[in-house]
Amino acid sequence: MWKTWVSCNLCGSRDLRFLFSAVRSGHQVVGCRHCGLMFYNPQPSPDQTAALYSADYFAQEFPEELAAEQIQLAHRRLARIEEEVGIGSLLDVGCGIGRFLFAARNRGWKAAGMDISPAAASIARRTSGAQVFVGDLALPPPNGIPRFDIVTLWDVFEHLLDPVGDLGRVRRWLRPGGLIVIQTQNANGVTYAWMRRRWEQFVPYHLYHFSSRTLRVALEQAGFQQIRIEASDRFPRDDPAAPGMPSTENRPQRDLRATLRTLRDTAFVWAGYDPFNIMVATARCQPEG
Numbered sequence: 001m002w003k004t005w006v007s008c009n010l011c012g013s014r015d016l017r018f019l020f021s022a023v024r025s026g027h028q029v030v031g032c033r034h035c036g037l038m039f040y041n042p043q044p045s046p047d048q049t050a051a052l053y054s055a056d057y058f059a060q061e062f063p064e065e066l067a068a069e070q071i072q073l074a075h076r077r078l079a080r081i082e083e084e085v086g087i088g089s090l091l092d093v094g095c096g097i098g099r100f101l102f103a104a105r106n107r108g109w110k111a112a113g114m115d116i117s118p119a120a121a122s123i124a125r126r127t128s129g130a131q132v133f134v135g136d137l138a139l140p141p142p143n144g145i146p147r148f149d150i151v152t153l154w155d156v157f158e159h160l161l162d163p164v165g166d167l168g169r170v171r172r173w174l175r176p177g178g179l180i181v182i183q184t185q186n187a188n189g190v191t192y193a194w195m196r197r198r199w200e201q202f203v204p205y206h207l208y209h210f211s212s213r214t215l216r217v218a219l220e221q222a223g224f225q226q227i228r229i230e231a232s233d234r235f236p237r238d239d240p241a242a243p244g245m246p247s248t249e250n251r252p253q254r255d256l257r258a259t260l261r262t263l264r265d266t267a268f269v270w271a272g273y274d275p276f277n278i279m280v281a282t283a284r285c286q287p288e289g
Contacts (some may be wrong), residue, residue, distance in 0.1 A: 094156030098124025
């Protein structure tokens with residue numbers, strides 16, 4: 001049972017209001033009256049957090065039957081990043097079993113990873129050939145390791161016990177002017193608007209639930225600039241290096257579903273919600289001093 005009661009991770013306020021108990025996780029969701037950040041309260045301890053990431057978790061997140069699809073997505077994400085910065089060095093935080101690292105190294109990146117799971121890190125090293133650190137962003141960068149051009153957090157930010165603090169810690173790993181890329185859920189998206197306590201993102205290991213606005217504020221507070229936030233499905237680029245994956249969805253059915261979703265979501269967008277459920281933020285590390 002989680003017993004660690006916390007103040008707002010973004011602004012430090014203790015003026016919190018109970019919103020509801022999430023259906024999927026059963027945990028209490030609160031909102032900060034000062035800045036609007038949503039999160040579970042109470043939070044797990046570090047040991048309880050580590051226990052969430054068992055072998056079953058990684059088998060569920062990285063099933064072998066989805067390997068080709070996940071590697072294809074990694075190539076398409078990298079194609080977008082390369083449009084902005086070319087090919088250089090990157091650190092993938094929460095790298096899991098290393099499929100993003102595998103794609104990056106195949107494209108010529110000097111890639112390294114980080115994960116709290118020793119078992120996942122071992123697999124990532126073996127399958128990608130990359131250096132992988134065991135731990136989290138509280139780790140000091142090892143002596144002799146140059147700062148990276150890019151730090152990526154794909155579906156990791158919402159898992160962190162101290163996400164706003166970790167943005168500051170990213171700066172120790174990222175060169176001045178380097179790029180941070182964060183993909184995370186959007187608590188101001190239309191899917192949250194109509195699902196609320198039934199939102200599929202309210203799972204036990206998603207501890208913090210940022211909106212596009214609170215994510216922007218967090219990046220600004222950490223000293224990042226040139227912030228851009230967009231829908232996750234608009235971020236990747238088509239790329240000839242990506243292995244082909246034939247579509248298994250019937251096109252007329254897909255178009256009908258898209259039309260129905262558009263009609264459903266339009267009213268929420270008019271009410272001030274974002275049209276996307278998952279967002280990608282990119283920002284530049286402001287030079288120190």
